């Protein structure tokens with residue numbers, strides 16, 4: 001038995017695939033719990049022999065018993081809970097969004113309680129915050145007021161409250177992390193996925209229109225995954241806190257410039273909608289670094305160059321099918 005064995009929900013998604021890759025590369029056993037069956041993100045960033053080492057359990061986080069049974073049967077004592085429906089899916093089906101994002105998270109805490117696991121790491125989101133004009137600064141700190149502007153943000157806020165109550169009532173410690181715009185190989189769905197899709201288009205020499213503009217927090221998927229693992233490694237952590245991530249705070253035009261630098265052949269053909277997201281320009285990770293130590297950080301230019309190089313490789317080796325991706 002390996003004490004670090006980690007139960008990762010939603011690990012067929014972008015961040016989960018990167019968490020899985022990083023854990024396996026540290027020789028930590030991983031159990032993937034996901035309702036999906038499509039392994040395309042894992043296949044994009046992991047080698048086949050690595051995928052062969054994963055224990056897959058297909059299951060639904062909305063099913064209380066299934067979550068507890070899966071956790072019990074795999075024997076993992078660490079939990080990184082990432083399974084969720086993103087903004088467009090919550091908007092299209094609010095009851096399902098609430099079920100997966102709110103009840104799903106309650107089920108994770110219930111399973112932890114049943115099995116005596118007292119440390120849970122989970123994904124909240126910068127979507128718990130309001131629009132930029134509601135704050136007195138561009139880059140907001142951890143204690144800025146939560147003013148969500150969509151149901152997804154409301155559900156994530158419920159997750160933070162849920163974590164606090166499970167700490168208060170049952171002593172389960174937790175760390176919630178609030179990513180903003182995650183980019184990198186595997187980021188292909190959700191409201192803020194279009195910068196990464198532009199990187200894929202650039203790798204294929206094609207034009208792309210990014211669906212938003214303004215200044216935003218951009219976080220490289222590998223850094224985000226490493227931060228989740230860093231939080232999960234802190235098994236002596238006490239309390240139920242949630243934290244902002246930092247990353248590169250940049251205007252979308254700077255992302256376009258980074259893409260053009262890595263793929264000069266698409267210069268002038270990667271455009272963006274000049275409409276900012278209803279969020280502050282950036283979130284500060286100062287409180288997180290104080291709590292869990294120095295954080296991984298890949299500068300935007302480097303993260304974009306890595307992503308485009310990875311996509312070029314994947315396109316030429318057939319690991320990614322552009323038509324299926326854009327379907």
Ligand SMILES: NC(=O)c1ccc[n+]([C@@H]2O[C@H](COP(=O)([O-])OP(=O)(O)OC[C@H]3O[C@@H](n4cnc5c(N)ncnc54)[C@H](O)[C@@H]3O)[C@@H](O)[C@H]2O)c1
Nearest residue numbers: 010012013014015035036060061082083084123125179182
């Ligand atoms: N990507 C971002 O920029 C970003 C920003 C803020 C917060 N987050 C949060 O981080 C987490 C991971 O994000 P991501 O980009 O990897 O998401 P993703 O959409 O790529 O992956 C989500 C995964 O959850 C799984 N899932 C959905 N419903 C499920 C269910 N009922 N039971 C089990 N699994 C289910 C999906 O199959 C998928 O593999 C999510 O909680 C998300 O809300 C992401």
